[in-house]
Amino acid sequence: MNPMLPDVLAGIVIVSLNAYVLLAGADFGGGVWDLLATGPRKESQRHLIAEAIGPVWEANHVWLILALVLLFTCFPPVFAQLGIQLHIPFVLALIGIVLRGSAFAFRSYGGERDDAQRRWGRVFAIASVGTPLLLGAALGAVASGKIGPAEMSDRFWTTYVSPWLNPFGVAVGIFTLACFAFLAAVYLTLEAEDAALRDDFRRRAMGAQLAVIASGVIALALSGGVAPAVQQGLLGAPWATALHILGGGTALVSVGALWRRRWVVARIAAASEVSLILWGWALGQYPFILPPDFTIDGAAAPTFTLELVLGALALGGAVLFPSLYYLFRIFKAKAPASAL
Amino acid sequence: MSSLLAARSQMGISLAFHIVFALVGMAMPVLMVVAERRWHVTGDEIYHELAQRWAKGTAILFAVGAVSGTVLSFELGLLWPGFMRVAGPIIGMPFSLEGFAFFTEAIFLGIYLYGWDRISPRAHLAAGVAVAVSGVASGIFVVIANAWMNTPAGFVIDAGRITDIDPLAAMANPAALSQAIHMTLAAYAATGLAVAGIHASLLLKDSANVFHRRALVIALLVGGPAAVLQPLSGDLAARQVARYQPTKLAAMEALFRTERDAPLVLGGWPDMRIPTTRYAIRIPYGLSLLAFHDPHAVVRGLDAVQRADWPNVPAVHWSFQLMVGLGTYMALVALWAGWVGWKGERGTRSAERRSENGGGAAIAGHRLLLHAITLVTPMGFVATEAGWMTTELGRQPWVIYGVLRTADAVTPMPGLVAPLIVFTLLYCFLGVIVALLLYRQILHSPNVPESLWKFMTPGQPR
Numbered sequence: 001m002n003p004m005l006p007d008v009l010a011g012i013v014i015v016s017l018n019a020y021v022l023l024a025g026a027d028f029g030g031g032v033w034d035l036l037a038t039g040p041r042k043e044s045q046r047h048l049i050a051e052a053i054g055p056v057w058e059a060n061h062v063w064l065i066l067a068l069v070l071l072f073t074c075f076p077p078v079f080a081q082l083g084i085q086l087h088i089p090f091v092l093a094l095i096g097i098v099l100r101g102s103a104f105a106f107r108s109y110g111g112e113r114d115d116a117q118r119r120w121g122r123v124f125a126i127a128s129v130g131t132p133l134l135l136g137a138a139l140g141a142v143a144s145g146k147i148g149p150a151e152m153s154d155r156f157w158t159t160y161v162s163p164w165l166n167p168f169g170v171a172v173g174i175f176t177l178a179c180f181a182f183l184a185a186v187y188l189t190l191e192a193e194d195a196a197l198r199d200d201f202r203r204r205a206m207g208a209q210l211a212v213i214a215s216g217v218i219a220l221a222l223s224g225g226v227a228p229a230v231q232q233g234l235l236g237a238p239w240a241t242a243l244h245i246l247g248g249g250t251a252l253v254s255v256g257a258l259w260r261r262r263w264v265v266a267r268i269a270a271a272s273e274v275s276l277i278l279w280g281w282a283l284g285q286y287p288f289i290l291p292p293d294f295t296i297d298g299a300a301a302p303t304f305t306l307e308l309v310l311g312a313l314a315l316g317g318a319v320l321f322p323s324l325y326y327l328f329r330i331f332k333a334k335a336p337a338s339a340l
Numbered sequence: 341m342s343s344l345l346a347a348r349s350q351m352g353i354s355l356a357f358h359i360v361f362a363l364v365g366m367a368m369p370v371l372m373v374v375a376e377r378r379w380h381v382t383g384d385e386i387y388h389e390l391a392q393r394w395a396k397g398t399a400i401l402f403a404v405g406a407v408s409g410t411v412l413s414f415e416l417g418l419l420w421p422g423f424m425r426v427a428g429p430i431i432g433m434p435f436s437l438e439g440f441a442f443f444t445e446a447i448f449l450g451i452y453l454y455g456w457d458r459i460s461p462r463a464h465l466a467a468g469v470a471v472a473v474s475g476v477a478s479g480i481f482v483v484i485a486n487a488w489m490n491t492p493a494g495f496v497i498d499a500g501r502i503t504d505i506d507p508l509a510a511m512a513n514p515a516a517l518s519q520a521i522h523m524t525l526a527a528y529a530a531t532g533l534a535v536a537g538i539h540a541s542l543l544l545k546d547s548a549n550v551f552h553r554r555a556l557v558i559a560l561l562v563g564g565p566a567a568v569l570q571p572l573s574g575d576l577a578a579r580q581v582a583r584y585q586p587t588k589l590a591a592m593e594a595l596f597r598t599e600r601d602a603p604l605v606l607g608g609w610p611d612m613r614i615p616t617t618r619y620a621i622r623i624p625y626g627l628s629l630l631a632f633h634d635p636h637a638v639v640r641g642l643d644a645v646q647r648a649d650w651p652n653v654p655a656v657h658w659s660f661q662l663m664v665g666l667g668t669y670m671a672l673v674a675l676w677a678g679w680v681g682w683k684g685e686r687g688t689r690s691a692e693r694r695s696e697n698g699g700g701a702a703i704a705g706h707r708l709l710l711h712a713i714t715l716v717t718p719m720g721f722v723a724t725e726a727g728w729m730t731t732e733l734g735r736q737p738w739v740i741y742g743v744l745r746t747a748d749a750v751t752p753m754p755g756l757v758a759p760l761i762v763f764t765l766l767y768c769f770l771g772v773i774v775a776l777l778l779y780r781q782i783l784h785s786p787n788v789p790e791s792l793w794k795f796m797t798p799g800q801p802r
Contacts (some may be wrong), residue, residue, distance in 0.1 A: 012729055055454035058406055058446035066439045068413050072424050073432020083417025087753045094414055095766060098407040102770055105403030106777060107398050152752075160753060228715045301429030302505045316440030323447045323470075328450060330458050 005307070006300035009074045010289055012313060013067050014282045020063035021278055023273050024181065027057045029184025031100065031128020031175065033204060034121060046121065046195055049184075052191045053095075054108060055331045059324065061101070073309055075299040078290045081140075085147045089134045089164050096131030099123055129177065136176025140169035143281060144226040148293030167224045171219040178215050179274050182208035186254065186270040190263040198263075205258050205266070209251065216277070230291075233284030243283075247276045344747050346756035347419040352732070354412055357767045359728060360721055361405030364543050365445070366479045366524065367531035367562065369472035372452075372459040374558050378464050386554050386788060392456070393781065394535075399453050400777055404770060406446065411763070422749035423739050426502060430495055431488045433507040434481040441478035445471055477617070479527060480520045485517035490731065491584045492740050514584050518577040519731075525566045526727065532563015532722025533670055535652070536677075537717030538782060540710045547710075553700040553789040555641040556713075560681065561705070564674035565719075570667055575630065582631035585741060586640040587649065588734035591629055591656040595641045602639040607661060610654045615642075617657075631695040640664055659729040666723035673712050680706050 030049040037045040072079035083090070100123075107120035141147055146163035153159055163169075185205035192198040223231040233240065234254035289296045300306060343351075361580040372394040379387035413435075416424050448470040455464055488494075494510030495502050536559035539552040546552070582589045589595075595602060595611040604627045608620025625635035632639070642650055684702020703709060740747040 041746055053448040058403065059443065059450055061406065061410070062439065062443045062446050065410060065413055065442065066436075069432065069439045072417065072428045074429075076425050076428030076432075079417045079428060080421030083414070083419075083421045083424070084751050084753055087418050087751065088412055089416055091759045091762070092597035094411050095762065097410055098766060101403050102773070105400050106773065109399045109777075142619045156754065210457055247737070252741075301432070305429040305432065305507055308433055308507050312433065312436050312440075316437065316443075320440055320443050320447075324442055327447045327451055330455055 003297075005303060005310070006074070006296045007287075009070065009300070009306055010296045011307065013070050013074070014279065016063050016067040017158075018072065018275050018278050020060070020067060021179070021274060023060035023245050024063060025132070025180040025274070026102075026183040026187050027053050027060055028128045028132050028177075029180035029182070029208075032181040033124045033188070034202070035125035035129060036204075040065050041103065041197055041198065041200055042170065044194070045200060048188060048192055048197060050104075050108065052188060056327065057101075057104065059327060061097075070309065074301050074306055075289055075294070075296075076301060078299045081147055081149065081290060082142070084143060085152055085160060085163060089138045089141075093131050093134040093138070096127040096134065100127035100131065103127065117328045130144070132177040132180050132271050133170075133173035136173035137164040137169035137280070139176065140164060140166075140172030141228045142290060143172070143223070143285060144168055145162060145291040146226075147290055166226065166320070168219065168222040171215060171222050175212070175215040175219045178208060178211040179277065182212050183270055183274055184193070186258070189258070190267055202258055202261070203271075209255055209258075210238070211271075213251065230281060230284040233286070237283070239283065243280050245274060247273060250276060259303070341757050341760075343754070343756050344750050346760045347750045348746065350756065350760040351415060351419055353760075353764055353767060354408065355417055355728065356725055357733075357771065358405065358408040358412055359724060361401050361408060362479060363527040363530050363721065363724060364398070364401045364480075365405045366475045366527035366753050368394060368401065368535075369449075369452075369468055369530070370562050371532070371535060371558055372398060373465065373468040373564065375554075376468060378554075378558075380461060380465065381759055384549055384554075386786075387785060390551065390555055390558070393785075395453055397778060399449070399779060400774060402449055404443075405731070407443075408597050408767075409442070418753075418759075419751055420739065420749045421751050423744065426744055426749075427489075427740065430502075430505050430507060430510045431485050431494075434484045434488075434511055438481035438485075440480045441474045441481060442473035444688055445478060463498055463501070476527075477523055479523060483520050483523045484511055484513075484516045486731075487519040487741050488513045488759045489516040490588075490735055491580075492743050515577075515580055516674070518573065518580045521573045522570070522577045522727075526720065527572055528566035528676075529563050529667075529670060531561050531725050532561075532717045533674070533713070533720050534563075534645050534718070535559035537714050538684045540713035541717070542782070542785065543704050544707065544714065546787070547707075549785075549788055551575055553704045556703060557681070557700040560677050560713075564678055567667075567670040567674040567720075568678075571671055574664070574667065579631060579633070581712055582639070585734070587642065587645050587652065588656070588731070589631060590640060590642045590644070591651045591653045591734050592660040592730060593639075594653055594657040595627065595639060595792060597643050598638065598641040599615070600628070600638045601625050602631075604630060605657075608657075612653060615653075622644065649737060651734050656730055656734045659726040659733065659781050663723045663726040663730060666719045666726070670716055670719055673709075673716055675711060676702060677709060680709055 009119045030053050034046050034049050039045075058196035068079075071082075084205060100116070103120040103123035107117050141164035144166075145151075151159070151163070182205060185201045185208050187200075188201040189198050189205060192201060220231065254266050254273055256270055257263070257266035285291050287295045287297070289299055375387045375391040375394060379391060380385070405711045433726040439795070450468045451459070451467040452464065452471055455467065488510050490513040492510075494506040497506040498504075536556055539556040539559060542552045543549065545554060578589070578592075581592070593602075593605050594608060595605065596610075596615050596617070601624070603622040603624050605617055606621040608617040610617045626641055628637040629635045631637065642653065677703070681699035681703050685699035687698050687702065735741055737745050737747065739749045749775065
């Protein structure tokens with residue numbers, strides 16, 4: 001058996017989470033900007049968001065399903081433990097996911113009545129804000145090492161609630177929301193064809209970048225008490241400095257590119273920035289998949305299962321990536337050359 | 341309410357809700373693709389309109405299906421962590437493949453819905469075909485995983501520990517093929533005949549409307565053959581159940597005592613105190629004949645296992661009877677419609693105006709048949725729900741038949757009544773909204789009288 005196999009599959013889980021964050025995360029962020037739409041171009045902002053999300057959001061959403069399915073096939077005890085202790089935030093996030101997806105479809109295909117459309121738009125927007133907060137808090141619980149068989153007691157609060165509902169969890173939730181909103185605003189500068197509208201989202205992107213940095217610093221500061229392993233990894237590991245330089249660099253580049261209206265550069269920098277954050281967390285808790293009770297190796301399914309899944313991934317990828325390319329080429333390949 | 345009952349109820353409600361959207365997601369793309377193809381071939385604008393309207397309905401139903409499917413994949417862990425710990429490595433494989441199939445479906449549905457003006461007509465039609473194929477594939481993968489719960493394979497239990505896991509053998513479990521066929525046919529029959537029923541009811545009010553005639557013919561062509569084939573696949577599935585899940589078969593047939601020359605029990609009241617089935621019609625040798633194709637075969641009754649291992653016999657028996665009854669009616673109506681349509685088609689074939697669709701005209705003019713088809717509208721969905729209840733309730737008290745009890749799989753999380761209430765309310769609310777939206781869309785169907793459509797400018801596909 002290849003000892004790297006569990007690591008490879010854990011890496012693929014993070015890759016699909018990464019894709020989910022960059023794609024579906026931006027769709028959530030779109031909902032945030034729908035909720036916060038203001039000014040004279042309020043309706044055009046909402047219209048642009050709906051146009052940008054419409055053809056792709058279903059496909060973007062599937063990255064979460066893929067991550068989930070890989071997790072329960074390759075690391076079943078981890079999936080089981082998350083299901084037990086994070087029951088409450090997951091149920092609440094699911095309600096958000098259900099309402100958001102349905103409301104978006106109802107608004108797009110439901111009919112012509114304006115007031116009904118506005119009501120569904122409202123549901124879509126509010127659910128888009130709530131869901132990332134909950135998913136982020138759940139991630140915070142994972143990072144802080146409070147999810148595991150040894151962490152369970154007879155007390156309901158400490159087993160099922162306090163692991164995610166604490167200052168650190170809330171901070172990670174807000175940080176996640178800020179990242180999603182930032183991605184959406186940056187992407188939308190490229191989607192907009194009208195200069196004024198583009199500038200609306202340019203301002204929003206800058207503001208969101210500030211929120212990302214502020215909430216990130218707060219979350220990192222709070223992590224000392226609750227997620228020492230991740231904090232140590234993030235601050236002390238040999239790769240930490242490189243990661244910080246890269247992360248800071250991409251943040252600077254994205255701000256600079258927004259400032260100089262280089263929309264494509266801004267998009268790439270923003271996506272890299274958020275991806276680096278995600279990988280920083282993942283590497284920070286390596287070799288644990290769910291600290292402190294489950295390492296990647298310890299939680300992995302038998303080798304034959306992992307090998308087959310890898311084969312299925314290759315096969316599925318051969319269908320998936322050309323299809324995705326085709327989808328995005330049809331709907332997203334309209335960036336004007338001047339945007340560079 | 342116990343944790344186990346709350347969790348089972350929530351899973352049951354989630355599945356019952358999702359299954360409707362899953363059926364539609366599997367079959368509806370076929371209807372839109374057929375309509376679009378006819379538009380390309382005939383240039384008749386009505387088909388274009390039809391494809392677009394069906395696509396709109398599919399978009400709403402697919403979106404709700406996608407999110408309710410997400411709920412289910414989470415619920416596997418939220419409600420049944422004990423099951424996932426055991427089953428994940430064995431049966432995660434079809435779920436992974438389902439993930440990719442679902443991905444393909446979502447991608448090409450996005451292209452189909454938003455790409456009418458952006459890609460060539462041929463590419464657009466191909467996108468529709470991709471949606472139809474991947475929709476069926478994703479349904480089949482999920483059913484394979486369910487079949488494994490009924491007839492587990494691909495592992496060895498050695499002193500209470502599971503070893504020698506072989507996910508491929510698990511996918512090739514005995515029930516996989518018969519269940520996959522049965523479910524796919526159910527999707528086509530339920531959806532096709534439901535759409536046919538809606539248009540038949542509208543034709544009853546306005547039999548000259550060509551829009552509804554066209555829609556009715558396509559829907560019958562998709563749903564009819566599946567409804568006729570379904571009893572055959574049911575026979576295959578039942579014989580498979582008789583062999584590998586004898587307790588489930590005994591509950592389906594309310595057969596309490598192991599019998600040679602077992603009769604087929606129709607209807608009746610399973611009296612659990614005695615226990616025996618009262619007031620039933622019994623067809624001699626019927627069950628032995630159906631289950632083993634041998635009138636003298638021994639059929640194992642519920643007495644073969646201890647009473648603690650019995651499923652809820654009345655629920656399973658009635659669900660099964662309901663499914664068979666509705667399925668039989670659907671098959672008969674489909675045959676009747678086929679006969680009338682075929683005669684009508686032959687009638688016009690000799691005449692020169694073949695494109696006028698003589699079969700559709702003949703069915704649209706047959707009021708009794710239209711009434712019979714209208715009656716079918718909800719039946720396929722009810723039958724599928726009943727069939728699903730039969731196989732799921734019939735497997736209890738096991739979640740993995742003979743391996744893991746449902747009670748041992750449930751989460752230790754207390755207070756499961758709360759999410760049960762929340763999801764019940766949420767799904768009731770969504771169900772009402774979806775029904776209202778679809779109803780409004782149907783009300784706004786175009787009015788294309790027979791006398792007028794010939795003068796409409798035929799729109800050519802771009």
